Amino acid sequence: xxxxxxxxxxxxxxxxxxxxxxxxxxxxxxxxxxxxxxxxxxxxxxxxxxxxxxxxxxxxxxxxxxxxxxxxxxxxxxxxxxxxxxxxxxxxxxxxxxxxxxxxxxxxxxxxxxxxxxxxxxxxxxxxxxxxxxxxxxxxxxxxxxxxxxxxxxxxxxxxxxxxxxxxxxxxxxxxxxxxxxxxxxxxxxxxxxxxxxxxxxxxxxxxxxxxxxxxxxxxxxxxxxxxxxxxxxxxxxxxxxxxxxxxxxxxxxxxxxxxxxxxx
DNA sequence: ATTGTGGCCTGCCCGC
DNA sequence: TGCGGGCAGGCCACAA
Numbered sequence: 001x002x003x004x005x006x007x008x009x010x011x012x013x014x015x016x017x018x019x020x021x022x023x024x025x026x027x028x029x030x031x032x033x034x035x036x037x038x039x040x041x042x043x044x045x046x047x048x049x050x051x052x053x054x055x056x057x058x059x060x061x062x063x064x065x066x067x068x069x070x071x072x073x074x075x076x077x078x079x080x081x082x083x084x085x086x087x088x089x090x091x092x093x094x095x096x097x098x099x100x101x102x103x104x105x106x107x108x109x110x111x112x113x114x115x116x117x118x119x120x121x122x123x124x125x126x127x128x129x130x131x132x133x134x135x136x137x138x139x140x141x142x143x144x145x146x147x148x149x150x151x152x153x154x155x156x157x158x159x160x161x162x163x164x165x166x167x168x169x170x171x172x173x174x175x176x177x178x179x180x181x182x183x184x185x186x187x188x189x190x191x192x193x194x195x196x197x198x199x200x201x202x203x204x205x206x207x208x209x210x211x212x213x214x215x216x217x218x219x220x221x222x223x224x225x226x227x228x229x230x231x232x233x234x235x236x237x238x239x240x241x242x243x244x245x246x247x248x249x250x251x252x253x254x255x256x257x258x259x260x261x262x263x264x265x
Numbered sequence: 266a267t268t269g270t271g272g273c274c275t276g277c278c279c280g281c
Numbered sequence: 282t283g284c285g286g287g288c289a290g291g292c293c294a295c296a297a
Contacts (some may be wrong), residue, residue: 001290031274059291081291083275108275127275129291162268171292180290225290254270256288270296278288 004176058175077136081129165193166253184228
């Protein structure tokens with residue numbers, strides 16, 4: 001269920017897995033391995049190596065491999081899809097994240113790395129919409145939303161005729177904002193998700209930029225992207241927490257969207 | 266190139 | 282209680 005704040009929490013959790021020699025790799029479901037790499041090759045690269053650095057770009061977690069050839073210079077990419085989660089040594093690490101209840105079932109373990117010290121790093125994903133890949137192309141992702149500059153936001157919006165929300169969620173142009181965060185950010189910025197992305201005035205773009213950064217900071221501090229102010233109202237019959245207007249629900253950018261027709265223009 | 270759509274997957278919740 | 286439909290915080294291939 002991760003968006004940027006959740007993946008950042010996983011990144012911190014993954015730091016517990018650094019510097020520990022890998023003894024074995026278990027691919028719980030072959031469909032979970034994405035890209036051209038074979039399971040055999042993935043094992044070959046990972047076994048005996050250890051993770052050096054845990055990085056994140058948008059919703060992609062990247063673990064750099066250290067050690068000697070053949071693993072040197074390779075990277076393991078992990079995407080969590082809508083239902084993925086990470087466990088290191090059996091701990092979800094979201095003690096700090098207030099998450100909806102998360103069952104842990106063995107059959108949902110799609111990928112696991114076991115360390116020589118007896119611990120493990122496990123990716124859990126009931127729906128299989130996430131995946132792991134060897135050497136993912138990180139350049140396919142736009143600038144990370146947490147450090148987004150105003151100029152980068154202008155570049156992401158460009159002169160596009162696409163709905164504003166679709167551009168915000170376009171990972172190639174701006175990495176890390178998902179459906180819930182997009183609704184929350186646009187609600188706070190008083191901008192309609194249906195606005196053409198290229199139609200924002202300079203003042204509106206600055207406002208949006210500020211709200212992207214503030215919202216990410218706030219929700220990360222609160223413990224997750226589902227803890228936004230709009231979230232409780234994001235359901236049938238929901239009313240705008242700011243002005244009480246009945247929220248509108250529709251599909252924008254292919255995703256269910258909720259917004260206030262009164263103050264989001 | 267840009268934008269929109271359907272599909273991938275499984276689990277859950279609601280109404281009948 | 283059982284069953285069907287709709288829904289889900291993501292992403293990718295494909296079509297116009």
